[in-house]
Each structure stands twice: as C-alpha cells, then as structure tokens.
Amino acid sequence: MTEEIIKDVIIGESEDYIINVGPQHPSTHGVLRFEVCLQGETVKYLIPHIGYIHRGIEKMCEAITYPQIIHLTDRMDYLSAHINNEAVCLCVENALQVEVPERVKYIRTILAELNRLASHQLWWSAFGMDLGALTTFFYGLRDREKILDIFEESFGSRLLHSFVMPGGLMHDVHPNFQKGIKEFIKYFRKKLPEYDQLLTGNVIFHQRAKGIGLMSKETAIAYGVTGPSGRGSGWSCDIRKIAPYSAYDKVQFNECLETEGDTFARYQVRMREMHESLSILEQLVDNIPEGDYTAKMKPIIKLPAGEFFQRVETARGELAVYIVSDGNKSPYRIKFRTPNFSNLFVMNTITSGYKIADLVAVSGSLDLVIPDIDR
C-alpha cells in the first residue's frame, strides 16, 4: 500500500507529465517544438509541432519566374544549398529537353559533393556538441572553412550561392578551382582520421549512441526516412545510385549501408559518406572537360504545359521537385518533397520507450534542418 502511494504521489510515475522542448532550445537546431509526454523519465510519446519558420516558399514560387525560384530553394535546406538549386534546374531542363554541356555536369557534381562534405562536417560538429563534446565544434568548423574558401573564390558567397541556373551555371568557375579542391582533398584526408580518434572510439559516446533510437528497415520505409538516416537502417535509398543524374553515372562509389538502425549506425553512415565524397571528388577533379559553362537558353524561360518531376540526393535524403506548368513563365503549382519533413515524423516511433536524455542524441542523429521542414 505504502509503495503504491510512493509510486503514485511522490514519484508521480502513474501520471503523465508533459513538457515542451522548444521552440527556442539549443538541441532542436532551430525553431522546432516537441511536446513530450513523460512517464517518470521515460518518453511515452512525442508530438512534433512545426510551422515556426513557415515562410510559404511554395506559394511564393507561383508568382515568380523559374530563375527566381532558384534563390528561394537554397533558403530551404541551407546546408545543402547547391543541391537544392540543382534539383529545380534539372527539373526545368528535363521539361525543356535541354542538353547541358559535360563541363556543367562535372562541376555540378563536384559542387554537390563539396556541399555534402561541408554539411556532414557541420552535422558532426553539432552532434558532438549535443552530446556534450564541445571540441568537435571547433574541429569540424575549422575544416568547413576550407570548403567555404573554395566556394567564396568562385561564387563570391560562403553559404547560399545561387550559382546553378537552368541550362548551366551562372558564370564559369575561378581558374584556381581545381587547385583549391586538390589542396582540400589532400588536407582533409589527413584530418578525417582525427574525427574518428576524437569521437568515434569514445566510450562515453558509445554509451550515449549505441542501441538508442532503434529504427527498423520497415519503419524507415513506412515513414519514408531517406538519406543517411534511412541507410543506417539498411534501406538502400541513394538516389545517386538508383536514378543517377549529372555526372554520377561516370564515377565509382559505394552506397554506405549499416544494418543496426541505431544512433551509432546513422553516425557511421555519415562518417563513411565523407570518405566516399572525397573519392568522388578525386575521380572528377582532374577530368573536368573544357567547354561552355551554360547551354543556350531563351531569356524568358517558359515551360510547356504538363507535369514534371525530378529527385536528387541532398545531404539529408531525397529531395523531389514536382512542377505543374500551364505554359506560363511561372509554375502553376510547385511541390517540394523535402527529406527532413519525413525524417522528423519518425521521431515519435523511435524515441518512445527511451529516456528523455536520449531524445537529444536521436534528434541530433537525424540531422534536422528546420526551414526545410516548414518551407
């Protein structure tokens, strides 16, 4: 009898206790709100509330022209800004049946991989910091600045470079482009083992990450969790392999798969993807063909009436662009299937039954970018 009273009244284990994580909370990486229902210290269920950064990008796109849409797409998933631009450009090019020059395809692929590397470096920094390892922040961002230097030299901007245009590129790359990338590959090949020494083998990190946030392959497929998070559960979902675009059919690379499906598996996939990105860069950087930086395009781009679809692999998963055109210079309706939206809503399934402290580790391992969810 007394035990029941202690359990019920003093510890309050029989009661549900609801707390809000966010919208302003450092572990949510932006303005996301989790309504977490706790029983003691265990998460019973979790409801994500979105919309705190809903800017209405899809609606805005209906009033502007296709080259203008490019500038809005890199404000969605700003960490893989270049890849977002590429998705819209590929869709427009498919609709117009424009053949882009080989040089453009190579440069686009190189930029996509550089962007993926920069994104994974930032994720690694932030993930370590979520789990209490502050040093990862300085190591990761130190190396990320080297990539941003290459971007800045060619496009004049560090983070959001609307460099890809329908039909090609905005202008040609800087003469030092290849040299800079070669230097970076040499530099980062040496620095990448440091990442493993610092975090991958750490005992505390293993205890925080192994066996936490288990996601089965069936769950990943049911929720449409793509990208490194889905591949950590053994789901082969790499668009670069399934439906190659740009120059991905010309390079050899492995799709990184792990079968455990826990936080550590998702971590391992991203660490291995950094190695793969470096090897893709090595294969491409010496073979950039000479030629034009853009195909011949009309000054005003009008898509034929119809529906057009294109998907690419961003640093977080599958981004799909679906354009409905009525023949005008702006789309009738545009829909972005963003990876983070699907990746977020699996949170309830994979955190239920774990402790509240594991919530931070799991949400960090999914690598969420909030403006990409809300658009």
Added chain:
Amino acid sequence: MGIKIKSMKYEDFGDNESLELLNTLGDRVFMTTVDNLINWGRSNSVWPLTFATSCCGIEMMAAGASRHDFSRFGIEVYRASPRQADVIVVAGTIVNKMVPVLKRLYDQMPEPKYVIAMGACAVSGGPFFYNTYSVVRGVDHVIPVDVYIPGCPPRPEALLYGVMQLQRKIKGESFLKPGENANSIL
C-alpha cells in the same frame, strides 16, 4: 615608500591634489567616472542568447568557431536561457507563429538588454518581403532593434562589426542618468 592608500584619511579621497601627490609618489591611482567603468565592463561582456531560426544561425556559429573567434570581443558565452543573456541576435526569418515566442523571450531578458537584427530577413523580410503571407517584414515590428546587419546571410566579419557597433553604443550610455549620453558629462 611614499604614502599608502590605507593610511589616507577618508576625506582626502575627494581631494584631487592628494591624488596627484599619490600618483607622483608611485602608487597606481587613476580617475574615471562611474559611467566609464560600468560601460567598460558591460560592453566587453555581452552574452548572446542562442536564438537562430534559419541560415544566419550557421554564420553565427561560424563566427563563434575557430577562424572568426567571437570571444575576442567578450561575447562568446552563448546562453541557452534568456534570463542569463544580455543581447538577442535575431538570426533568421521571423514568421507570424514565432512572434509571441520572440516577444516573450525578449521580455524574459533582464535589463539592460540589446537586440541585433542579423540578416536581411530580420532587417526587413529580405527575400520573403513580397508574395508571402506569413513572414514578419522586419523584426523591429515586434521588438526594438539596436544594430542592423544587412546581408543574406551576412559574413561572420559583418556580425563582428555589428557587435563592435553595439559596444560603441553601450559605451555611450549613462548609468546614473538614464537616457543621457555618458560622454556629454565629461
């Protein structure tokens, strides 16, 4: 050995001649106003709140990291709670749903508090000024802004310059006579 400060009478501290005597005799004494001292302390330990809504937050992180070392200006201690913060760097777009949250965060900060609007979205709505139904066109519709930093997103150097401007602004404040310029007293 000269005169020790401990041996001085209390009344003599108001006397400039005694202080000058102290200086000439080798004891280290300097004179300033209370405002200057307080502003020196305040302006060099401005603690920001971690409040990043979108892309500008990444540049804010980059400003705090290895290359652009934020802590040279004394503002490296990012606080997760508004009750411990002095300045709120609004980095990113503010939409209608976020406005009550932002207002509450600002109200929870203790005085003196400052606001830096970082990036085109926080300054004026930026790329989301036209054709949208949910974006607040400038954060100054909600809370008073001290420093505006343009750019989409601004470089980390721009943020550092904005912080230096805020420090200049803090150095002009008067603690004893609020609302007056401290430098006009001198």
